[in-house]
Amino acid sequence: MSIYKIPISQKIPDLSTYTHKTIVIVNIASQCGFNQQLTELNQLLDPELNTVVIAFPCSQFHQHDATIDDNTQWCQTQFDAQYIIENEINVNGKSAHPLFIYLNHHAPGILGKRIGWNFTKFIIHPNEQHIKRFAPYDSVEKMTQYIKHTIK
Template identity: 40%
Template sequence: MSIYDYEVTLEDGSQYALSKYKGRPMLIVNTATKCGFAPQFDGLEKLYDKFKDQGLVVLGFPSDQFKQELADGHAAAEACRLKYGVSFPMHDLIKVNGKEAAPLFQYLKTQAPGELGKSIKWNFTKFLVDRDGQVVARFAPKTKPEAIEPAVEKLLG
């Protein structure tokens, strides 16, 4: 199975397959608007804005797994747009750990285990996927988006 086989749900409830982004690098992030790392939305938006014309897609997946998110994906996405000017795709609320974890995040954790093995430690864990759909890097929540820029440039180069 590849990343392109997964379907995801946008904050408005519409679904699509990640195959839509075939041939484009993706930065997939579990987010939370009430998290101390929420200012990273600004850096994620800057990264997206800088590289979107070269093909980069940033995908935000709000999660209340760590009790720091609003009631639903639409409210989270709206808060991101208003407070941080987010224009990259935001998705519906998901779980990232446990039996109810979203299938995409189960896959990402298997492809790029972190310090806690196949668990996600906290909000703003970031997965970088290359143009061929391979998960090439996992970045810790504390890793700021600007620190990821060299890895993105390498994929785009």
């Protein structure tokens, strides 16, 4: 199955409208020490990079405030997020969202086919030529440089 056909949500039925873009997928959490990246992720929206950024709140690591009623509003108000904030999902285990099952399978990390922490990031090259995983501590600047040097 193609990543572009995986059902996402009511907000974004699937990724098919983004086949010619670089897609950045990240699992986020409101109380994580890496949440400054919520602002930094806006840098990836530079038109020169031809990217779309989609963030998925996740409380599997017990660092996301489950009482937040509207994750999009929270991210926009607190961090000026200009990218897509999806619904809260799970990234590991039997209840993992199919997108993250796919990403973990095609771009395993240090823990193999599971995500170890919040702010694990994936870059999907246009037309799914390649999927690259970035660790939570990897900076948005590092990702920007990667995109500039490998996708163009």
